[in-house]
Amino acid sequence: MSKLTPETPPERPNSPLNNQDDTALPNSQPATEDVKEIPATDVSLISGASKPRKYKADNPSFFMQRGYQVLLVLGLIAGFFLVMVYQTLFGRIDQPQQMVTIEQGQTYYGLLPQWQQQIPLFSASVAKLYIKSQVDAPLHAGIYQLPENPTIAETLQVLEQGAKAAMVKIQIIEGKTSKDLYQTLRENPGIKKEILTADSDNASIAEALDLVGILPDAVINSNDPIVNHNLEGWFAPDTYYYGEGTSDRQVLTDLYKRQQQALTKAWENRASNLPYNNPYEALVMASIIEKETSVPEERPLVSAVFNNRLNKNMRMQTDPTIIYGMGSRYEGNIRRRDIDEKTSYNTYQIDGLPPTPIALPSATAIEATLHPADSEALYFVATGTGGHKFTNSLAEHNQAVRDYLSVMREKKSQTPPQ
Template identity: 40%
Template structure:
């Protein structure tokens, strides 16, 4: 009887060793993928059994029960992180679990370009295939409320940069990050500003930076464009900048700015209204903010585009008229 008992124990031990061997073989044997690379998503709050089902449904040929068992043996079952992942040929069940517990999510990117309007930014968000479009159907004011912004107008409040994010992230997360970064940069630059500038607060500096951004074809011209606008403000002159008028026209602008546009009153018509427009007209980058807050001292009051992306700057109206004749009228005889 005792001999039979020991034989049973030995048999059980052999079975356990064999099971562990099979599990080890399973853990380190590459799995078949429906395609490579393969993207899949683990939904938030998924228990391990549901994770295994999501993995299989995505096209990873793995035995769900064995994957659950392996996760428990390795104490990884409760450490799975939600998100979008990418695996390639050669991945093993153990490698898959390691990736899921590290939260090694696959990333996508979204470039937000200096000088874009908020409408262009929203269009880019709406078109991005790797984002969750939680802002769809929301008005601008509601978006600002959702991301914790106290402002009522979104233009200029978002920092232009290339944003990396885990696939299936909410577009509101990108908006929130861009908003917070712009606030951080604006306040930092404001604290370091040159004395004597004609701005009441950081928001007015942001407005000016947006004008500089839209009027600059080459980076080297930003400081000089800033000096022109600031000199005109300090002299009590109208800014007379086309991009503000175009912004005020909105979707009615067809690509041609006509004389009657410049004569039609609107809050953004700087040919008629003195001072800065009521809001930014685009999203300025750091260089435009620094130009607005650290302008060089010049006597320039005018500038005109040369046609090659650069501008010609003038101190007097006569100089400016000659530059217009040289660079504009010869292009439009």
């Protein structure tokens, strides 16, 4: 068999080799033309039956490159996760040092939305896992002092202390007076008495709390013992929980700060054309609105009535002011002589607002004072069936009064004798 060469020379048509078999005869003569032998091509180059190729050290394989890419991605994911964990536990929300009230039944998880809104990359899932692993006791109701710009970790540390302390409940209902508040604190055995001693009065309480500048000069210098240094209205009504042994000074200071914050916020966002010269006058009105109705939807309407009367230089003529001015003399009924008696508070006898608030108003009453309803009503009277009837004229008001008296007579007739 002739050996293959990289390039086989073209066949000559008349060559006797073209007619020969592949196997040469024994006696055949070699070709007269010399053929130069050329080394055979390495078949492995064609068949691929070679040893694995060896790559140079500075030329990584495709798989090695893929490995580096996977490691890079995993590293980025791990880095993002670490940043997220750090932001969740140590990211700070923007708020001043303040007190927070935790109500009965609240949970740690309920605190998370505030951080979610203010901290980038905050993860509620990470926070919940941290709470589950680090906090043993449930969230305890109480009043807690949070530091300025706290982290969730710092907040949890503060709140955990509440579970280790015995708590006392202090309930102050909207419309109650500062006198009621003082008595509640005096009677609570878990509250340490520093201010509310047996002989304390308005002046000594105001001096002990050092609330400089919050009372008008007319209140500070008044000869009326009810008016003089009266801190009425300045304490926020609510239900509070304090650690056993907390002082009455601390409680009163905390409740004052909360009321001041609510009043300042409402005053800054007040409606226009109101008849109040300063926040304190608005606080006085809020206390009257609080006493006049317990129906939240009616408060803006009651506010509108008093707003309209003051703008028309009409006397307010509100019964709760008579009662407050009577002090301990009030026995449950207002008589004609009580209406005719001129006290510092009787708005049937004095023009404008009374000198101080007459109760502890809620934040909603303060809001209603500074955002009265769009109404021209000048009068209102109870319906006898719940709520009040608001009217624009005296004739309409007198009819509403007659309707009320009729309802009350009907109710009395249906009441079985005792």
